[in-house]
Amino acid sequence: MGRADARRARQSGARRGKPKKSGIRRLFTWKKMLGTFLGIVLLGMAAFIGLYLYVDVPKANAAADQQSNVYKLSNGKVIARTGEVNREKVGLDQIPLEVQRTFVAAENKSFYDDNGIDLKGLARGLYNTASGKGKQGGSTITQQYVKNYYLSQDQTVTRKLNELVISLKVDRKFTKKEILAGYINTSYYGRQAYGIQAASQAYYGIDAKKLNVAQGAYLASLLQAPSQYDWQAATPEGKRLVTNRWNYTLDNMVEKHWLDASERASLKVLPKPRPVKAESGLKGETGYLVKAAKQEMVASGISEAEIDAGGWTITLNIDAKKQAALEKTIKQQVTDKLKPKSRKVDADLQAGAVSVDPHTGAILALYGGQDYLKHEYSNAKRTDYQPASTFKPLILAAALENNAKTQDGDSITADTRYSGKSRRPVEGSDTAFAPPNEDNVSYGNVNVQTAMNKSINSVFAQMGVDVGLGEVRKLAVELGLSRMKTASDFPAMTLGSYGASPMEMAGAYATFDNHGKKVTPTIVKTATHANREPYSKMKDAIGDQVVSRSTADALTSVMTGVVDEGTGTVVKNKDQQVAGKTGTSDNNKSAWFTGYTPNLVTSVGLFGEAASQRTVDGQKILKGGQVTMSGAAGSPTGRINGGGFPAQIWAAYTFGLSMENAEFDLDTDQGAAVAPTYTPPVTPSETPSETPSHTTSRRPSNTPSQTPSETPSETPVDPDPGESSSPPPDPGQSSSSPNPGGSQNAGGQD
Incomplete structure (x- = not known):
């Protein structure tokens, strides 16, 4: 046998001795897995490109034409109509530059540099949501504007995909100033105020052009949770959260070199908004009924913005005769x-x-x-x-x-x-x-x-x-x-x-x-x-x-x-x-x-x-x-x-x-x-006994009695408000828990 024949024999033997791959290993090779992954990516890109080409920037959504809400008693009688739109659009030239920037600092620091979407922010929001840190969408200002003006508030995959595509197109079609103006003018600030001009009047009683940076930072902070962050109606927890967000906004202003550090240092207290001005047409008990109904719906998961956008017919359980009888009595x-x-x-x-x-x-x-x-x-x-x-x-x-x-x-x-x-x-x-x-x-x-x-x-x-x-x-x-x-x-x-x-x-x-x-x-x-x-x-x-x-x-x-x-x-x-x-x-x-x-x-x-x-x-x-x-x-x-x-x-x-x-x-x-x-x-008796009587389970005999009159005693009230809107201030009450030291005169009496 020649050397060539010997070599071929060795190679043939080596091949026969090599173990064969199993069916699963042959199916999941790294080459096939990589190819599959790349194929999915390419298909996803193709699908997104197709969606991009297919979806156009729509007209303004129906919510832009706000309707009234109708409130009825259980017998069908209409007692109130509320929800007319409260919005007056203003140009950026009517909004101080530092106030404009508070919205960017609060919501989307990369706004001036991104292309309408923030993939890192989106990924971070998805991760935080999946990891149980709360729902966070990672939406840019452009995306929020698109959602407010062109789309709906529905939390669906289809709406989110449309939002991404339209945001990219809006970013290419409009300037950053136009987008920011649209966002500031369409956002909901609570108190039935849509847009910064209405919000300025509702919270500070001034036009938007007169806002200062501290007031602007508060209005920008409100957008995260208008009802919860309204200072006049907020719980202590709500006040703490909005104060934190206000500080966060101002600190971001300094980071972006939009606010001098020394001026920031002087801003220590959030500028308190004025009390809520009651809605018209809610005189007497009507306002209490309407507000209670709205609070109940918000507590059930319907956002305040969705209710105030209008179009609701709300029938109450209130019985007309019993309501009238209670008021009269x-x-x-x-x-x-x-x-x-x-x-x-x-x-x-x-x-x-x-x-x-x-x-x-x-x-x-x-x-x-x-x-x-x-x-x-x-x-x-x-x-x-x-x-x-x-x-x-x-x-x-x-x-x-x-x-x-x-x-x-x-x-x-x-x-x-x-x-x-x-x-x-x-x-x-x-x-x-x-x-x-x-x-x-x-x-x-x-x-x-x-x-x-x-x-x-x-x-x-x-x-x-x-x-x-x-x-x-x-x-x-x-x-x-x-x-x-x-x-x-x-x-x-x-x-x-x-x-x-x-x-x-x-x-x-x-x-x-x-x-x-x-x-x-x-x-x-x-x-x-x-x-x-x-x-x-x-x-x-x-x-x-x-x-x-x-x-x-x-x-x-x-x-x-x-x-x-x-x-x-x-x-x-x-x-x-x-x-x-x-x-x-x-x-x-x-x-x-x-x-x-x-x-x-x-x-x-x-x-x-x-x-x-x-x-x-x-x-x-x-x-x-x-x-x-x-x-x-x-x-x-x-x-x-x-x-x-x-x-x-x-x-x-x-x-x-x-x-x-x-x-x-x-x-x-x-x-x-x-x-x-x-x-x-x-x-x-005027003095307590030295040795308290013990209890028994024996049933006593009947004995005549004397009926005491009702007299109150002295004890502080727990100050923690438990309402969706805050009660009037009570400086006369202790800020501690009731009777933590074992006061001898605690609680109510009859």
């Missing part, structure tokens, strides 16, 4: 009795009320104040005043729901006995707490039913600790009390020291009336729009079982005792079963009655709000701050108690309606509705 029972010229305190009294169907969650009537155009903030939704003793039923509900026991190990029921001694130190609490009863009246050992009837503070303070303050807070949140989400677990919470609104209290009591199924008061019945699916949250107004039926029915049974022989006897009716609870807060700053029949729940609150600035006990209180109501409306006792005007309003309104009387369908063996009540002996 409050006028007759309270507002007609106010004489602010001769009694200055009368100018400080505000009223709020909400009436709810417990079976559907529909808000049937709402009273936000005497006139929306004079007092925009709704008293029906304000959460800055203590609900006081109307909170006590929630403590008993938490006890029953958690099978809680007393310090002696006895199960807590309506018959469980507690010491009713005034200023009795609470046992089992890390924070010292010994609240007084009303008028400092001391009782002997009383059962829980009697404690609810007489609203005995010492009993419910101890019960709250026995249940566990965390459990009480948890249930309050589940029942819809928004401020309890951030409440501190101090014993003072048991006396209603955290704020709540009439709407929230109506929802909580409606849940009891609905046998424990969660009721969320809902004002919008339906909202229709030509370009959207019909909106309705009514199916969500009745939720899951928050507390068991036995617990809810027990609470209803117990609260019938408050009406029949307790602090709520004003609403007692021989033909109709009623359950409810009174409440009066410290210094008589608020007074409540929340009550219900089997088919209607109504919460009424009166609030002391300073009509003018003043100094009280050496402390400056601004207009809108919390003040006492004592002596208002010619109250015969001086004090405005929950069992007085609020209960009178409730009774006159409820029993004035043409409703068929009904009985509660209760599945319980507890409470006044199913068992005889116990009335304890009463002993006035």
Whole structure:
């Protein structure tokens, strides 16, 4: 064999010895994978080029021609038309250069250099969204202008692709100045203001040409979240966020050399915008109804801009007859009795009320104040005043729901006995707490039913600790009390020291009336729009079982005792079963009655709000701050108690309606509705006992009683606002949590 033959033999053997590739390895070679990837890229590029050639810059979208929104009552009666466009376009020559640049600094620093889209920003936005850091689109100013002016707000892949293509074409067709002018003039700033000229007037009362760089930075910052960042309506969190964005905008101005560092250093405080100017045509209660409906829709995910763009027909759950009856009753029972010229305190009294169907969650009537155009903030939704003793039923509900026991190990029921001694130190609490009863009246050992009837503070303070303050807070949140989400677990919470609104209290009591199924008061019945699916949250107004039926029915049974022989006897009716609870807060700053029949729940609150600035006990209180109501409306006792005007309003309104009387369908063996009540002996006392009485579960014998009058005590209100719009300022209130140090005089009383 020659050398050539030998070489061929070796090569043949080598080939035979080399292992064959598997089918999968032959299919996924790096060459094939690279080829596939490049093929996909080429196809994507081809598709984009085809889309670019196919899509033209369209005409302005239909939203540019804004329509009215129509608001109707449940019977179809139109009560308001709102949403007319508020826009006046101005050229860049009418906008100071430094103000123009604030928008670029806030939204798109690369605006003057990009070609209409920012691939890095887009990739970053997609990554942040995918990684859970929040939705971020990475849109340029050009893209936002295209979306506002040419397209819609729909969050779809098709709309986004069209936006990218049109942005590229718009960037080539128009100058950067034209695009920036279009963006500034079409953007929505809140307060029904479209464009910078309308926004300048709405927020600062001046033309755009008079804006300074600090004001421009605020308006530019607003565009990220107009409703949340409006200083006059923002929560503390909203104010913090918009301040951060304002600083971010100005810092970017310095980075881009558009603002001198020394001038930036002098800009330390965001220029506060002027108060919101109420919309026309919203006089009386109409404005409160319209605003509540709009807030509910925004909370459900429909943007404020989409609503204010118009075209909606919004039907409310408001019953025309009940609404008229509620307004008339409050006028007759309270507002007609106010004489602010001769009694200055009368100018400080505000009223709020909400009436709810417990079976559907529909808000049937709402009273936000005497006139929306004079007092925009709704008293029906304000959460800055203590609900006081109307909170006590929630403590008993938490006890029953958690099978809680007393310090002696006895199960807590309506018959469980507690010491009713005034200023009795609470046992089992890390924070010292010994609240007084009303008028400092001391009782002997009383059962829980009697404690609810007489609203005995010492009993419910101890019960709250026995249940566990965390459990009480948890249930309050589940029942819809928004401020309890951030409440501190101090014993003072048991006396209603955290704020709540009439709407929230109506929802909580409606849940009891609905046998424990969660009721969320809902004002919008339906909202229709030509370009959207019909909106309705009514199916969500009745939720899951928050507390068991036995617990809810027990609470209803117990609260019938408050009406029949307790602090709520004003609403007692021989033909109709009623359950409810009174409440009066410290210094008589608020007074409540929340009550219900089997088919209607109504919460009424009166609030002391300073009509003018003043100094009280050496402390400056601004207009809108919390003040006492004592002596208002010619109250015969001086004090405005929950069992007085609020209960009178409730009774006159409820029993004035043409409703068929009904009985509660209760599945319980507890409470006044199913068992005889116990009335304890009463002993006035000025000093707390050295050794508090222990609790037992024995049922006491009947003994005559003395009924104390309602007297408030002293405790600061938690200042954290829980509204979608802020309440008036309250400098007279502490900025700390209520009673963090265990004050002896905390929470509301009856």
